[in-house]
Amino acid sequence: MAAKDSPLKQFEIDPISNIELGGYNISFTNSSFAMLITVLVITLFLTLTVNTRSIIPSRMQLISELIYNFIAQLLSDTVGDNGKRYFPFVFSLFMFVLIGNMVGMIPYQFTFTSHIIVTFALAAVVFIGVTILGFINHGIKFFTFFYIPGVPFYMHPLLIPIEVISYLSRPISLSVRLFANMLAGHTLLKVFAGFVVSMPFFTGVFPLAFIVALTGLEILIAFLQAYVFAILTCLYINDAYHLH
Amino acid sequence: MPQLNPEFFVSQLFWLAVFFTFLFVFLWRVSLPRITTVLEKRQNKIDENLSSAKELQERAMEIEKKINDQINKAKLETDEKIKETINALQEDVSLQLSSLDKDLEKKVSDAEKEILKSKDDQIKNINNEIVNITKLTVGKITDIELSDNELNKVIETHKGNFN
Numbered sequence: 001m002a003a004k005d006s007p008l009k010q011f012e013i014d015p016i017s018n019i020e021l022g023g024y025n026i027s028f029t030n031s032s033f034a035m036l037i038t039v040l041v042i043t044l045f046l047t048l049t050v051n052t053r054s055i056i057p058s059r060m061q062l063i064s065e066l067i068y069n070f071i072a073q074l075l076s077d078t079v080g081d082n083g084k085r086y087f088p089f090v091f092s093l094f095m096f097v098l099i100g101n102m103v104g105m106i107p108y109q110f111t112f113t114s115h116i117i118v119t120f121a122l123a124a125v126v127f128i129g130v131t132i133l134g135f136i137n138h139g140i141k142f143f144t145f146f147y148i149p150g151v152p153f154y155m156h157p158l159l160i161p162i163e164v165i166s167y168l169s170r171p172i173s174l175s176v177r178l179f180a181n182m183l184a185g186h187t188l189l190k191v192f193a194g195f196v197v198s199m200p201f202f203t204g205v206f207p208l209a210f211i212v213a214l215t216g217l218e219i220l221i222a223f224l225q226a227y228v229f230a231i232l233t234c235l236y237i238n239d240a241y242h243l244h
Numbered sequence: 245m246p247q248l249n250p251e252f253f254v255s256q257l258f259w260l261a262v263f264f265t266f267l268f269v270f271l272w273r274v275s276l277p278r279i280t281t282v283l284e285k286r287q288n289k290i291d292e293n294l295s296s297a298k299e300l301q302e303r304a305m306e307i308e309k310k311i312n313d314q315i316n317k318a319k320l321e322t323d324e325k326i327k328e329t330i331n332a333l334q335e336d337v338s339l340q341l342s343s344l345d346k347d348l349e350k351k352v353s354d355a356e357k358e359i360l361k362s363k364d365d366q367i368k369n370i371n372n373e374i375v376n377i378t379k380l381t382v383g384k385i386t387d388i389e390l391s392d393n394e395l396n397k398v399i400e401t402h403k404g405n406f407n
Contacts, residue, residue, distance in 0.1 A: 012246040013256070024254045031252070032259035039263045046275035053282050055289055061282070068279045088272035096267055117253050118260055183247070 007190035101222030
């Protein structure tokens with residue numbers, strides 16, 4: 001298969017304008033453009049729809065309020081009252097991933113959440129933030145997080161390393177989950193799009209119908225992954241407050 | 245796989261940091277407080293309406309109580325009036341009845357007196373007739389003329405045997 005037809009070609013990064021800062025290449029690329037679009041969509045939508053601040057909301061304002069309440073509910077269910085302080089962060093994270101995924105569903109648009117470096121950076125922010133939070137709340141006692149109470153003592157040499165590894169792999173699992181979902185979905189769409197073109201006569205409508213169905217599924221996954229990202233962040237924040 | 249090409253890692257991280265930080269700060273400082281204000285305003289309005297509804301309900305209950313009290317009072321007053329009227333009527337009736345009784349008694353006694361009087365008169369008449377008849381009869385049979393006094397004496401002695 002020629003390189004230009006590769007289903008992975010859609011993930012290639014093209015610089016729009018080359019910028020260099022202190023010897024580092026920080027070119028504004030199609031990935032950055034997708035992020036810009038995402039941020040613009042979120043900020044404009046959430047600002048303009050609530051512009052009138054009416055008590056009886058318009059339909060658009062209602063959407064903003066529903067998203068707000070959705071995340072507020074998620075946070076209060078998992079973390080409780082302590083969670084209110086992290087609401088802006090979790091909300092930003094959810095919206096950024098959600099709209100990033102959705103922007104990626106537009107044909108010919110770049111999906112920045114399909115890049116491991118982006119998802120890993122987001123997951124690392126969550127991981128580092130939560131770890132710092134754990135130490136602030138519990139000090140050195142935070143290490144008891146790896147100690148599981150009520151287990152026979154001879155099991156601890158086995159369980160503590162497992163707990164440590166599972167804790168350290170959190171950012172990896174969090175980032176790879178989102179990245180892999182986006183990568184697989186978009187690749188699959190592209191593969192079937194290739195079939196539409198290459199199949200003889202009118203048989204191409206079958207893969208086309210499959211693409212239509214798959215697009216629906218991908219939109220669902222786009223939402224689901226943003227939700228998973230947000231809820232796991234909430235759970236990690238909860239762990240930083242209540243060790244076990 | 246383009247994802248593993250480190251050529252644009254720094255660029256992606258840089259722009260991610262820029263855009264995500266901007267988004268976070270903007271939402272934190274501008275968008276979310278707006279929505280919070282709206283939601284709080286709405287909640288306040290709802291609470292306000294609920295409390296005023298409660299107040300109105302309390303007032304309605306008070307008014308209802310007042311109405312019930314007045315109805316009860318009116319009922320009691322009416323009962324009292326009805327009782328009074330019944331009593332007055334009963335008194336009146338008994339008064340009238342007693343006066344009627346008196347009248348009747350008087351009439352009865354008058355009638356009795358009259359009856360007695362007429363009875364006496366009749367008896368006297370009968371006596372006179374008896375005297376006359378006896379006089380006539382004795383005169384025709386025996387040619388003896390009896391005086392009224394003698395006849396009366398005889399009749400008086402046999403009076404009880406006539407009945």
